[in-house]
Amino acid sequence: MKTHFDTAALDPLTLVAARVHEAQGRARRAFALFQAARSPGTLVWIIPTHLPELPFLGALPSGVNERLHLFRPTTETDLLWTVEEALRAPGVGLVIAEPQRPLSLTAGRRLQLAAEAGQTRGLMLIHTDAGSNAAESRWLCDAIPGAGRDSTLQRWSLIKNKKGTIGSWVLNWNGTSSAFNLVSEARE
Secondary structure, rough: OOOOOOHHHHHOOOOOOOOEEEEEOOOOOHHHHHHHHHHHOOOEEOOOOOOOOOOHHHOOOOOHHHHEEEEEOOOOHHHHHHHHHHHHHOOOEEEOOOOOOOOOOHHHHHHHHHHHHHOOOEEOOOOOOOOOOOOOOEEEEEEEOOOOOOOOOEEEEEEEEEOOEEEEEEEEEEOOOOOOOOOOOOOO
């Protein structure tokens, strides 16, 4: 008898499979890179052409550069179409997208159905308060200012979760691999 084991129960930073999630806050791209390093298979990152910031391919976590495909749609409609098609594509482990407008409930639901069909995780990097009610989870991601000599401390808070509890975690992630250290509140 094969038992399904939910890794998300053991690791609160694991995104539920076959669903679309959201991340907001100044460190949302770091959260996306962290998820990319942990996701098997092909990685798709969809960034509108008018955004000048792109991931620096030479500084990505180990193993990400070789699997990453960047798409640069010109309109929001093209972005959503590209996300939907990537979520349905076989072999894609994670789709990251940066919509510039809030997602409607209809658009959010279409993306959830595409993620289910492709058994793919989606991560929408949204602006604050621009989330969709259809999202499985929403994360607030920020670097911790004044963290001393260690500038890699992050606070990632799960602020919406359809299938579990919410919480906040401080972690030390060096950005080069999928390894991280949770930091206690007392920083011991």
